[in-house]
Amino acid sequence: MATKTVFYSFHYERDVHRVQLVRQIGALEGQPLLGAQQWEAVRRQGAQAIKDWIHKEMAYKRAVVVLIGQETASRPWVLYEIEKAWNDKKPLVGVRIHGLASMGSGADRRGADPFAKVPAVSGVPVFDPTQTNWQGQIDTKATYACLSKNLENWVGQAKTRLL
Template sequence: MATRTVFYSFHYERDVNRVQLVRNINALEGQPLLNAQAWEEVKRRGQQAIVNWIDKEMLYKRAVVVLIGQETAGRSWVLYEIEKAWREKKPLVGIRIHGLSSFGSVDRPGANPFDKVSGVHGIPVFDPTRTDWRGVVDSKATYTNLVNNMEGWVAQAKARMW
């Protein structure tokens, strides 16, 4: 049962399958994930429509969880969501998801998106990634680690205090 309502921030095109794995844990309640067709419809209406969607979905959420994949830090909408959460003093936390399987493959770790936003500091970033004895990412062990720790990690989210 979900105990906290959160807004998930992530790179849609690259990581939506990994994000679906995170949502399936059911430790937290997040905004509905748009399918590809619905996301394209929002994008087609322009930048203000995207801003409106983000603002509406983030409005009553208690925290923002940035799911960090290989290219997340380069996504302008993720940076907007981080800036908005910081400005509104919503708790922020990062969780790396590159070690989760997407169609049978894992990714390389990406840059920390919090480092890309001026003035944002002290945000914890957790990495559930586990490797086997050869140093190869074990996506099943990574998922298990995420399941066991996600709720506790989100409880450590940090907000701007001033």
């Protein structure tokens, strides 16, 4: 049973399958994930429709979890979600997901910290469950196990803007 309701912020095209793995852990309850066609329908309506969707889905969530993949920090809507959460004084936390497997492909490269790209945001913790084997290669199963064990605790350490 999920103990917290959160808004997941992530790069849809690249990481949606990794995000589904995170959701399967069951430690947190996130917003419904839109299917590719649903997301495209929202996008086609323009920037205001995307903002409206973000505002609606984030409104009653207790925290915002930025799931950080290889390209997350370069996504304008992720940066918008970070800024909105910070301005709304919602607890923010980052969790790296590049070490999870995605639809038959292995792990990705580690991405930049998206919080560093939003000027007013500071001190947000970023946790990395990535585990490696004895050869230094990412072990996606061990990474998933580490994430499963720690996700709820990490979200409990989310940072809120004070002023």
